[in-house]
Amino acid sequence: MPSIDYAALVALLARILARHGYSASNAHVLAETMAMAERDAAHSHGAFRLEGYLDDASSGWAKADAVPRLLPSPAALILVDADNGHAQPAWRRGRDRLVARAGELGLAGMVIRNSHHLAALWPEVEDLAEAGLVGLNFRGTRPFLALPGGRAPLLGTNPWAFACPRAGQPPIVFDMASSAMARGDMLLAAREGRAVPEGAGLDAEGLPTTDPAAITGGGAQLPFGGVKGGLVALMVELLANALTGSLLALQDQSAEVAGAATANGGQLILAINPGASGGQGFAAQVEMLAAALEATGARMPGARRHAARARSLREGIPLEAERLAELHTLAGD
Amino acid sequence: MPSIDYAALVALLARILARHGYSASNAHVLAETMAMAERDAAHSHGAFRLEGYLDDASSGWAKADAVPRLLPSPAALILVDADNGHAQPAWRRGRDRLVARAGELGLAGMVIRNSHHLAALWPEVEDLAEAGLVGLNFRGTRPFLALPGGRAPLLGTNPWAFACPRAGQPPIVFDMASSAMARGDMLLAAREGRAVPEGAGLDAEGLPTTDPAAITGGGAQLPFGGVKGGLVALMVELLANALTGSLLALQDQSAEVAGAATANGGQLILAINPGASGGQGFAAQVEMLAAALEATGARMPGARRHAARARSLREGIPLEAERLAELHTLAGD
Numbered sequence: 001m002p003s004i005d006y007a008a009l010v011a012l013l014a015r016i017l018a019r020h021g022y023s024a025s026n027a028h029v030l031a032e033t034m035a036m037a038e039r040d041a042a043h044s045h046g047a048f049r050l051e052g053y054l055d056d057a058s059s060g061w062a063k064a065d066a067v068p069r070l071l072p073s074p075a076a077l078i079l080v081d082a083d084n085g086h087a088q089p090a091w092r093r094g095r096d097r098l099v100a101r102a103g104e105l106g107l108a109g110m111v112i113r114n115s116h117h118l119a120a121l122w123p124e125v126e127d128l129a130e131a132g133l134v135g136l137n138f139r140g141t142r143p144f145l146a147l148p149g150g151r152a153p154l155l156g157t158n159p160w161a162f163a164c165p166r167a168g169q170p171p172i173v174f175d176m177a178s179s180a181m182a183r184g185d186m187l188l189a190a191r192e193g194r195a196v197p198e199g200a201g202l203d204a205e206g207l208p209t210t211d212p213a214a215i216t217g218g219g220a221q222l223p224f225g226g227v228k229g230g231l232v233a234l235m236v237e238l239l240a241n242a243l244t245g246s247l248l249a250l251q252d253q254s255a256e257v258a259g260a261a262t263a264n265g266g267q268l269i270l271a272i273n274p275g276a277s278g279g280q281g282f283a284a285q286v287e288m289l290a291a292a293l294e295a296t297g298a299r300m301p302g303a304r305r306h307a308a309r310a311r312s313l314r315e316g317i318p319l320e321a322e323r324l325a326e327l328h329t330l331a332g333d
Numbered sequence: 334m335p336s337i338d339y340a341a342l343v344a345l346l347a348r349i350l351a352r353h354g355y356s357a358s359n360a361h362v363l364a365e366t367m368a369m370a371e372r373d374a375a376h377s378h379g380a381f382r383l384e385g386y387l388d389d390a391s392s393g394w395a396k397a398d399a400v401p402r403l404l405p406s407p408a409a410l411i412l413v414d415a416d417n418g419h420a421q422p423a424w425r426r427g428r429d430r431l432v433a434r435a436g437e438l439g440l441a442g443m444v445i446r447n448s449h450h451l452a453a454l455w456p457e458v459e460d461l462a463e464a465g466l467v468g469l470n471f472r473g474t475r476p477f478l479a480l481p482g483g484r485a486p487l488l489g490t491n492p493w494a495f496a497c498p499r500a501g502q503p504p505i506v507f508d509m510a511s512s513a514m515a516r517g518d519m520l521l522a523a524r525e526g527r528a529v530p531e532g533a534g535l536d537a538e539g540l541p542t543t544d545p546a547a548i549t550g551g552g553a554q555l556p557f558g559g560v561k562g563g564l565v566a567l568m569v570e571l572l573a574n575a576l577t578g579s580l581l582a583l584q585d586q587s588a589e590v591a592g593a594a595t596a597n598g599g600q601l602i603l604a605i606n607p608g609a610s611g612g613q614g615f616a617a618q619v620e621m622l623a624a625a626l627e628a629t630g631a632r633m634p635g636a637r638r639h640a641a642r643a644r645s646l647r648e649g650i651p652l653e654a655e656r657l658a659e660l661h662t663l664a665g666d
Binding site for chain 2: 074243
């Protein structure tokens, strides 16, 4: 398969976004977000999402030239209004302040309101881990998920992420949907006509199905892990939306706007300073735990993505020739 | 079944603990902890745990007259050294300060080190919800849990809890083990000779079993929800132990001390002020979500416990005559 440099992929995606209404700075941030996922072989959040960004903008649903702004807040909270744009520029707007506050106060959080999200959740917590902080990240989505025993999709698939820094190694990091399957993987399966595992969702009649098109076309996804996963989904809905003063999934109006690819919703990001909370022993404890788990053959979460990243940075990011040609067409080349 | 008043049960349990070495103030706090669980019909964390407290003290493993103390910390963290005692007195020591800091800063956390824990995790987050705060609570345990694909119990069953206040109603609150079954329920099943569901654990040879005695006697519990639940267990281990400067489950030495019922470990409690993060719309959003879910027949998590509480406060706490007689014997009556 042909490959493309990370920087070249960012530039190409940014040109496409800028050509479709995105401000230069938003185009750059969102292009980086997609290129980071491609670089890490996390394809369901990579260039696959480009059409969603274009549709969000062309439908007028999300604001392509949004300018996120900081709101007044107490010391341990950073409040950012995303101006009805995507959340990643809002994250960049407050990120340095969050890192500084967590360092100083031991713990700090960012609340993002009035925002859209089409990406993975690990980039934010990996930023925090690179700054030596432990990170948690909670995000709402469109209403796609029914609780076990129900059939109405009242909750989002409600992804969340965690990262913990390691000394001299990539962080321990995971990013999981509260649903049995991530929405991106469900959409990819529908696009490729692949069946999904039992328990992944219900059809429009509320009956179990393995057909992703039936689940995404009027049905509902189900949480991972039964009742407990449903509680996780409920918690993320409360933390990401209610607690941030944002709209709930069940208030989402995007289905009434042709092309809209996202909910206008919220996000909560927490950052903890392990030096303040755990003292000097923290790094050694993390290494002891990682070594014990790795000795049983387990891989630390995030390891496959970090290995793909190292490979991409060495050899370029694999990209099918046909897709690359499509991207150049979208860029007007 | 005969019943006992909440206050009378607290007094009886406190007399037993005080007679077995606990300081008056620790005895009262731990008696309240058990009585609250009995009051809520959460029996696996009720008076069932009394013998564990007595064994922890008589073995010399946990300090029955521990005096928790506040350590210097940055503003958004409250650090409490539990003095090798149980965590509940440490929680009480720092609770008001945590509530005040979360109110003032928007977000604050408590780190409890050098502590033991035999109780449920909802009391701490319900305290926070009563103060109008959203709470998260993460706790390590003894090494009981293997990750899927492994067989060595390197992690704790690692319970965690969440609570969100509601206007004029009991909070939305859950408390879940990262294991498929809570340790307390597993111990109750072993005591009563009941089989546990498939997927709950492995025997000493690493083979799946439904015999709780085989799981607790040399085997390992398994996480809920497969790989994702295993990630939750790993996260709780990092948050509750590594991040708090406490011992990991895999460093636990309690198996070498006859009678020891707990690990010396850590706990992390986070408190978020929804007024600061979400503004005035928070309470209405929570009610809208709860109403929509309740309209589908779902009960809010915690509702069954709160209903049992109301019944107990009205009619007394049901307690078998035989158990009541045992308690009086332990109290030296």
